[in-house]
Amino acid sequence: MTDISAAGAMPATQPKNSLFVQDDLTRRRNAAEARFKWYGIVAIVLSLSVLAIMLFTIFRDGTSAFRQASVAFPITLEADILDPNGARDPADLAKVTTIGYGNLIGQQFANFLTAEGITVEGISDKDISGMISRDAPGRLRDMVLADPSLIGQTIDFNAYATGRIDGYMKGRVTLETAELDSNVSLEQLQLADQLIARNILTSGFNSGFLTNPDASDQRPESAGLGVAIIGSLYMMMLVLIFTLPVGVAASIYLEEFAPKNRLTDLIEVNISNLAAVPSIVFGILGLAIFINFAGLPQSSSLVGALVISLMTLPTIIIATRAAIRAVPPSIRDAALGVGASKMQTVFHHVLPLAMPGILTGTILGLASALGETAPLLLIGMVAFVTNYPAGPFDGGVMDPATALPVQVYSWASRSDPAFIERSSGAIIVLLAFLVIMNVAAILLRRRFERRW
Amino acid sequence: MKLMHITTSAFAIAALSAGAAVARDQVQITGSSTVLPYATIVAEAFGENFDFPTPVVEGGGSGAGRAKMCEGVGENTVDIANSSSRISQKDLDTCAANGVADVMEVRIGYDGIVFASDVAGAAFAFTPADIYNAIGEQVLKDGALVANPHTQWAEFNPNLPAQDILMLVPGTKHGTREVFDTRVIIAGCEETGAMKAMMDAGMDEDAAEEGCMKLRTDGRSVDIDGDYTETLARLDADKNAVGVFGLSFYQNNTDKLQVATMSGIVPSTESIASGEYPVSRPLYFYVKLAHMDVIPGLKEYVEFFVSDDMAGPNGPLAEYGLVSDPELAATQAMVAARTPMGPLK
Numbered sequence: 098m099t100d101i102s103a104a105g106a107m108p109a110t111q112p113k114n115s116l117f118v119q120d121d122l123t124r125r126r127n128a129a130e131a132r133f134k135w136y137g138i139v140a141i142v143l144s145l146s147v148l149a150i151m152l153f154t155i156f157r158d159g160t161s162a163f164r165q166a167s168v169a170f171p172i173t174l175e176a177d178i179l180d181p182n183g184a185r186d187p188a189d190l191a192k193v194t195t196i197g198y199g200n201l202i203g204q205q206f207a208n209f210l211t212a213e214g215i216t217v218e219g220i221s222d223k224d225i226s227g228m229i230s231r232d233a234p235g236r237l238r239d240m241v242l243a244d245p246s247l248i249g250q251t252i253d254f255n256a257y258a259t260g261r262i263d264g265y266m267k268g269r270v271t272l273e274t275a276e277l278d279s280n281v282s283l284e285q286l287q288l289a290d291q292l293i294a295r296n297i298l299t300s301g302f303n304s305g306f307l308t309n310p311d312a313s314d315q316r317p318e319s320a321g322l323g324v325a326i327i328g329s330l331y332m333m334m335l336v337l338i339f340t341l342p343v344g345v346a347a348s349i350y351l352e353e354f355a356p357k358n359r360l361t362d363l364i365e366v367n368i369s370n371l372a373a374v375p376s377i378v379f380g381i382l383g384l385a386i387f388i389n390f391a392g393l394p395q396s397s398s399l400v401g402a403l404v405i406s407l408m409t410l411p412t413i414i415i416a417t418r419a420a421i422r423a424v425p426p427s428i429r430d431a432a433l434g435v436g437a438s439k440m441q442t443v444f445h446h447v448l449p450l451a452m453p454g455i456l457t458g459t460i461l462g463l464a465s466a467l468g469e470t471a472p473l474l475l476i477g478m479v480a481f482v483t484n485y486p487a488g489p490f491d492g493g494v495m496d497p498a499t500a501l502p503v504q505v506y507s508w509a510s511r512s513d514p515a516f517i518e519r520s521s522g523a524i525i526v527l528l529a530f531l532v533i534m535n536v537a538a539i540l541l542r543r544r545f546e547r548r549w
Numbered sequence: 550m551k552l553m554h555i556t557t558s559a560f561a562i563a564a565l566s567a568g569a570a571v572a573r574d575q576v577q578i579t580g581s582s583t584v585l586p587y588a589t590i591v592a593e594a595f596g597e598n599f600d601f602p603t604p605v606v607e608g609g610g611s612g613a614g615r616a617k618m619c620e621g622v623g624e625n626t627v628d629i630a631n632s633s634s635r636i637s638q639k640d641l642d643t644c645a646a647n648g649v650a651d652v653m654e655v656r657i658g659y660d661g662i663v664f665a666s667d668v669a670g671a672a673f674a675f676t677p678a679d680i681y682n683a684i685g686e687q688v689l690k691d692g693a694l695v696a697n698p699h700t701q702w703a704e705f706n707p708n709l710p711a712q713d714i715l716m717l718v719p720g721t722k723h724g725t726r727e728v729f730d731t732r733v734i735i736a737g738c739e740e741t742g743a744m745k746a747m748m749d750a751g752m753d754e755d756a757a758e759e760g761c762m763k764l765r766t767d768g769r770s771v772d773i774d775g776d777y778t779e780t781l782a783r784l785d786a787d788k789n790a791v792g793v794f795g796l797s798f799y800q801n802n803t804d805k806l807q808v809a810t811m812s813g814i815v816p817s818t819e820s821i822a823s824g825e826y827p828v829s830r831p832l833y834f835y836v837k838l839a840h841m842d843v844i845p846g847l848k849e850y851v852e853f854f855v856s857d858d859m860a861g862p863n864g865p866l867a868e869y870g871l872v873s874d875p876e877l878a879a880t881q882a883m884v885a886a887r888t889p890m891g892p893l894k
Contacts, residue, residue: 191600194598194858195594195597195598196858231865234597235597238597238598239597270804274804275804277668277803277804278803278804279800279803280800280801280803312593313586313589313590313592313593314586314589314590314801314869315590315865315868315869316593388625389620389625392624392625394573394624394625395577395605395625395627396577396605396607474609477577477579477605477607479607479608479609480605480606480607481585481588481589481592481605481606481607482603482605483592483593483596483603484575484596484602484603497575497605507608509778510582510608510775510776510778511586511778512586512777512778512797512798512801512802513801514801514802
């Protein structure tokens with residue numbers, strides 16, 4: 098029966114152009130489409146896996162920067178070393194340098210170990226004092242100068258352990274590498290084992306990584322992002338202050354008031370071109386104009402912000418114009434129809450409606466500016482700065498500062514391996530800031546966006 | 550309107566703070582990335598022990614630093630240029646043309662340049678001739694100058710391992726390259742007789758030296774324009790490679806690198822100080838004397854840098870890998886007297 102119906106319903110040979118049978122061309126087109134879909138999937142998988150590998154390596158190398166080993170032990174601030182005259186005169190106290198304090202700390206640490214009965218055979222005094230960070234004398238000296246009444250007392254002191262000991266607790270330094278390593282001895286690691294067992298050497302959350310200033314190559318353990326975070330915050334604040342009013346005013350004029358002629362066309366083309374100019378060019382411009390011509394101080398976050406503003410401005414203008422253009426003309430017509438002036442229309446109706454788009458564009462512009470290093474290289478912000486800038490209203494924006502991406506770059510080129518983990522740690526902090534800014538942009542858009 | 554109001558006042562504040570700018574109160578230093586770690590160590594200790602703010606230290610290269618110093622006199626120009634090679638007459642002329650009349654040259658010590666390979670690989674004992682034979686463009690083979698045919702170290706020196714040649718040398722913008730060229734490549738060129746062969750072929754001495762300094766371009770000699778960390782990363786990726794490092798960088802990474810001897814001498818602060826190890830160079834910084842009493846802390850910083858506590862043989866700089874200058878006392882006297890440098894010889 099099927100034979101009959103099949104033979105009856107259809108001709109023995111199907112026509113070439115039947116919908117049920119694909120001809121060669123259709124088959125090729127479908128195959129091309131299927132292939133293209135696969136190319137797309139491969140492209141996405143490829144880029145996602147590159148991102149995943151990057152994030153994985155950053156987090157693998159960087160999370161350890163947020164932990165830091167430190168040693169807690171009592172120190173007797175001996176008066177005859179720290180104040181030989183006994184007068185507690187600040188000028189006298191300041192004459193004792195960190196070298197003197199370093200000797201005191203090393204001696205007191207050795208005494209403490211002897212008193213506790215902790216020894217390792219063959220360990221030298223230099224090895225013992227070499228376990229404590231070189232930043233400890235400076236901190237102790239600051240404590241004493243701030244409060245001279247401490248002299249003569251015994252205080253509990255908490256010092257960072259050096260980068261190698263810290264690395265030992267994190268697994269970066271092992272007994273095998275220590276044997277070859279000229280900066281750490283096996284005895285030091287054996288001593289570290291005993292101190293860990295006694296809970297004298299402990300590893301905890303490294304708040305100093307976020308608050309300390311940069312440190313030299315000899316003390317990676319005390320290096321932190323304090324100055325860089327302040328510098329980046331100052332710059333972002335100033336960039337916002339400089340670019341938002343200028344960008345919004347320029348966009349409103351171009352969108353709402355400017356006549357359409359050759360000149361405005363030229364301006365438009367130039368703004369788009371400006372957005373594509375490599376950022377280092379703005380750095381050269383900034384060096385010539387702001388530092389050499391205007392005489393603003395080098396390495397200051399003000400100059401950095403001005404340079405980055407130049408770079409961000411086109412992005413913000415483009416985003417703002419798109420947001421203003423997205424406000425339907427009917428709103429403008431209605432406002433003009435009930436007798437509003439053009440300016441009232443813009444400020445009472447168009448701008449408030451365009452605000453979410455403007456803010457989103459601005460935040461995204463700032464986020465890309467936050468990661469910018471190249472222009473800062475030329476204006477002296479890629480530098481070793483350890484003094485915190487003053488408060489924003491005490492001229493702090495004129496003080497030397499660095500920025501987060503700069504710190505990543507300069508730590509990555511240091512010779513001590515402990516700086517590698519800090520460099521990755523700084524990337525994590527930078528990424529956290531970027532994520533916060535992008536999430537803020539998304540939330541703003543979700544919350545206030547209007548659809549027509 | 551409120552937004553306008555806020556932004557206008559913000560502008561006013563920014564303008565005010567710009568107007569209230571006071572004289573610069575911290576020392577500004579720029580220059581060589583080789584001197585950078587030493588300068589930061591001193592700057593940090595200076596900030597801890599003196600009432601002056603910590604100097605701001607930038608890297609970026611010796612040449613760029615000297616050029617920046619020679620831009621002129623005034624608060625917007627840097628005070629000190631760190632340099633891993635001696636200042637050139639051209640720089641001094643630029644300085645003079647821009648009104649920077651008196652420059653003081655301070656030699657802070659010596660830096661060794663070492664050849665190092667992967668810690669797990671074969672050990673190397675080089676002579677300058679070996680390095681030249683490995684990476685020179687034209688080498689002497691069977692009495693004739695030929696384009697470098699060597700692919701393995703053992704081909705020209707049976708005492709070296711039979712390992713593929715790959716050298717990571719500092720790029721031409723590095724101060725290190727100059728020392729590498731003069732102390733190793735040209736020395737090796739002379740030693741192998743290649744230089745004589747070039748001169749016999751009709752070149753004058755300068756042209757022959759130029760010819761010697763040309764390195765082969767077939768990928769066995771790789772110029773590294775980044776820092777030593779980049780060299781280390783490349784060496785990590787290709788265990789056959791031999792890299793050129795600063796002594797201090799090697800000393801901080803002895804768990805990853807093994808150092809090669811040069812003409813039988815192991816590089817160390819001692820062998821460099823005694824002059825036995827041939828590949829070393831002096832490190833300098835250049836101070837603008839016109840800034841001396843203008844920028845607070847500059848005089849103190851310079852004196853502190855050359856003090857025995859810092860640059861002496863037991864100071865932190867020596868511990869980091871700087872070879873202390875035996876004539877440090879003379880330098881200290883010169884700094885105290887503020888003697889400007891004379892014309893270059």
